[in-house]
Structure formats: structure tokens, C-alpha cells
Amino acid sequence: MNEREIIAHIAALAAPADGRGLIRGIGDDCAVVDRDGRHVWLLTLDTLIESVHFDTAFHPPEKLGRKAVAVNVSDIGSMGGKPRFALMSVGMPRDFDPLWFRAFAQGVSAACGEYGCLLIGGDTVASPQGLNFSLTLIGEADADKVVYRQGALPGDTLWVSGHLGWAAAGLELLQRGIGGDDETFGPLRERHLDPRARVELGSLLGESGLVHAMMDVSDGLATDLAHLCTASKVGAQFFAQTLPGGDLLNRAAALIGADPLQWAIGGGEDYELLFTATPESSVDLLALGRQLGLPLTPIGTVTAGAGVDMLRSLPDGTTSKTAVAYQGFDHFRSGR
């Protein structure tokens, strides 16, 4: 079973919505539950596991605490919501370092403050084999402003915020111990160590009413775009040369002999927002990005049909087309 098969199996066992206030269950960045008829609550739960999601050898504890909050807040923001409450489960070996833990907790607290959510509960458990942290985030939104993965329409323009591939590049630099003394690559390293959730952008996009479908890029563009297309029952094509990796990604790739395109489409953990809107909304969307000081880039088009294709202009003037759906991170890939 791979990750999608596990989730599909759980979703099939989960009871369907039955009028008890559940608006959206398994299958989006958050579950959506009615609060009072006009507002909804968004609920998400994410776990970070030592040696899978982070390496304490180079991940400072305060930044890890910040990241544990940010990756959950990102799921709230990607549906247009605002974070309100957080619960945290802390699993640590019995001989954990109290100084490490205090710095981690400080990071959690600081990030909760910055994103405007209150830490209201949780759990502490012994975890002899390594650290693990689970956070539940509860967000709020106007019921009619929530943006789902479903809703993308053929002809829509595909957009992505910020830069793609930076977290993957930063992680590889950190793992290989390359460029650590070069401040140039700081933004790549920081994207892995201390990512920011695009909660302000998500909220503005939700309020704008311009966006048909949205999610965050946590498993890589190829996988997350395929999720969005599956949920919307559409296909998509994007243009390799328009992906916003930026010169910095190319320089890092040149330094260590990597392929910047692989980072950009398969890397994951960028926590940028991926969304679709009609081409007519483009001017407004670009203006919104300028207002936030965050680049928003059109990268392709939603198509009728299914699947995700990457188009690439070749030196001979022709265009190659490659199917790339779900070629991102899968926790259980080796189990296939």
C-alpha cells in the first residue's frame, strides 16, 4: 500500500457525512465543520517524525517548533481560513534534553503568537525510539469563503505563490553539508528549517472570490497538482520553464550537480499555495501578489480530462510533454 492507498482505505471506512454539521471530511487540506451556520471550523492534524521530517543534527529546536506549527497552519491558510487554536502532542525519549525541549517549546509558542492561534491542549508521551510531534490546528472561516481542492475548471489558469523547490534544495545542502557558510543559500536552508505558512495570502484569496480551487504544496507540485486535479475531476498541464524556482535554485543545483527541475516538481515542503482561477482574474491576482510583496506566478492551465503533463520547450524549437502526476514525495513509496 502506498500513501494514497492508505488514505483511500481509511476514507472508505470513515462514515459519510450525515447532517451532523460535517461539510467536508477526508480528502482536503482540512476537514470542514459547521460552527454556527455562517462560519465553519477547519480542522487538520499533522505529525513530524524524527529522521523522516527533521534531523536534529542541523535543525535548531526553536525552528523545528516553529515549523511544527507552520506546516499545520499552512493547511488552514490553503483553504482560506485563519488559525485559531492548536493542540500539540509531544513524544520524546525519557532522556530528552530539557534545554532542547525548552527551545522547541519556545518556537511553538512564538509561531502560535505570530499566526494568531492559541495553544490550548495536548499530550506528552515517552517515545523511546525518537522524537515525534503531532499538532492539530483549528481554524475559522466564513462558510462561503472556504476554497477546496475541488472546483478547478477546464480553462482555468494554474497559479503558484512564491518559489518552488527551495525547501528540497535547502534540505539537500544541509544534508550534504554544502554551502553552509554561504549566506547566499540561506533562503533555501531556511525554507526547509523554518517555512512560513501563506495564511495571509490564502485568506485574501478566499475573500477575493476569484479562486476556484486551492491547496498547499507540501508533497511537491507533481503530487499536489495531481491531488487537486483528481478532486476537481480535471487534468492540468504546466510549463517547466515558468516554474518559479528562481536563479537561486539554479545556482544551488549547479553547485552540487543536481537538477533544479526535480526539486521544483518533486521536492515538497515549500508550503506555497497552488490555486486556479479564470484567465480574466489574472490582473487582479497579480495586483494582490504585489500588495503582499509575494510573487504569484501563472504556471499552466487546467484541462478537461485527467492527468498532469509537464510541457518543456526544447532547444530545437519543439515542445516535449511528460506525464508527471504523483511524482512527488510518498511516505510509503518503498512499500509499493
Add this chain to the structure above:
Amino acid sequence: MNEREIIAHIAALAAPADGRGLIRGIGDDCAVVDRDGRHVWLLTLDTLIESVHFDTAFHPPEKLGRKAVAVNVSDIGSMGGKPRFALMSVGMPRDFDPLWFRAFAQGVSAACGEYGCLLIGGDTVASPQGLNFSLTLIGEADADKVVYRQGALPGDTLWVSGHLGWAAAGLELLQRGIGGDDETFGPLRERHLDPRARVELGSLLGESGLVHAMMDVSDGLATDLAHLCTASKVGAQFFAQTLPGGDLLNRAAALIGADPLQWAIGGGEDYELLFTATPESSVDLLALGRQLGLPLTPIGTVTAGAGVDMLRSLPDGTTSKTAVAYQGFDHFRSGR
């Protein structure tokens, strides 16, 4: 740092309630958040870690799935709420056994159905070092019917539902491979493997208006009663001979040479309810227990002051008094 110090550290960093609808943050079985002025939501998050909370050598996966739900539902029930929604994070090694996982998921699904909650989301992650499962439960209650740990008054009678020490005894029998073919001890083993959350009792007690303070017994009577007393700013004394271990606990103790009293006060994981009420409520409470077919036992008294004392009648006719506060399970005890 021990478990209480970790929680206190996190609670100190957590922002205080600021009018955004938070009624109760860290420090109770659940956090409590306003829903619509009349109803509240109860939120809890618990994690189960392989080799700490369960041993797959003798824990059937379906029962483990049921338990993962029950231990969270117990926190909802112990505040008088009804479970509504669940989120689950599943951490498994990449080479996990799909048959094991399907049985586990079946148990989660069945327990959600029995307790009346919908599984609405979650996360799946690779966890190379072993299995771990985090569940968030969201429950609902009338705002004026929620019962907190605080509220116990000097002179109150202390009550506990069902039996104490059974889960600890069952676990020890399973770990030592003793009595496995003896159906007599089945109820002890089942209490560890497949505990029931007292959600119906908790809800009835909340609605009765008779109960001043309540929590579930998850870390053992000595620890959980100390939590209740600390939250209520009172002390307590209980009578060793009145603890509802039952003859079955004594027989298991005799079989393996253990002390049944240690199981009853320090064992944990019974998920029974511990609560206080005025002595005048006793008749009504006993009737409520009979109605549910569940014994409710008065075990002691709330006192002015602080601390938890165990009283024990000695053969010479005198009574011994022993301070036992917090002598239950602490995940980080060795770190003290």
C-alpha cells in the same frame, strides 16, 4: 523534567485566554471552546506509541484501533461531552503489514461508529522506528453541563466508576504470559487491550448537575486524584479497603505474587471516571449507576488543604495514613 513539569512549561508559554472563545485551555481532560454561546466544543489529542502504550506481540490490531479511539473518547466523556468528530495521524514503518493496518483501521472505524463520532481527517507518515498513532477528538456539550477537574469542595464524597487496577493487572498477565488460557482473567486482559470509554456515564453525570469535579483515570488513581485536587485547590483522602478492585484483581495478584493495591492506585489505563459530589447526592448517584449496570463506588472524601492520603485499616484496629499524590504513571519518571 518530569511529565508535569513539561506540561507546566508548555502551559506557561501558551497564551492565556483572550476572549476569542476559549473557555478552558491546558489543564483539563479537554480544552473547551465556545461554539455558539450555548454549546461548547471539547478538544483532546492523545498519542499511542509502540512499546510504550502497546506491544504488537499480544495486542491484536483491531483492538488497538478501538483503543486509540476509546482513550480519546474517554477525555470527552469525562467532561460530560459527547464525541462528534475524530482526526487520526498514522505513523508506520515503510514495510508495514497491510493486513495489520487494515485490521487496525477496521477497529478505529468500528469504535468511531459505536461512540457516535465521524472520522473526518488526519495524516499518514512514515515512522521507521515504530508505530505511532495520534488522535484528536472533538466533542460537544451544553456549555452549562461541562464538568471540569476544578470544582471539588471540601466535604464532597469521592467516587469512582467500575473497577480500578484491571488494566494494569491485565497488562502484567499479558507481558508475563501468565493466565492466557484462563478465561477467568479475560476481563482484566480486555481492559488493557480494548478499554471502554465511560461516555454514557459522563454525559449522564454532566446532565445530572450533581457532580462538582470529574476526570478519567488514565494515569492511575494516585496521580489523577492529585490532578483533580490541585485543579480544585483541595486535598483528599481515600480508603484502601473501599477501592473497587474486586475479587478478580485479588485472584490475579495471588497468581503472580503482585500487590493488588499497587495496581489499583498506580496502574492507570482503567479509563474509569473519578468524580466528586456532596454526600446528599449519594442515593441519586447509586441509582444512576444501577440504571447503567455499572457500579459507582464512594472511595473517600475531599478535604480542605492539599495532598492525597490513603487510609488503611490495620489488623490491630488502627488506621494508617500514607501520602500517595502523583504515585502513578509518569512518562518521564526516569528523567526526574
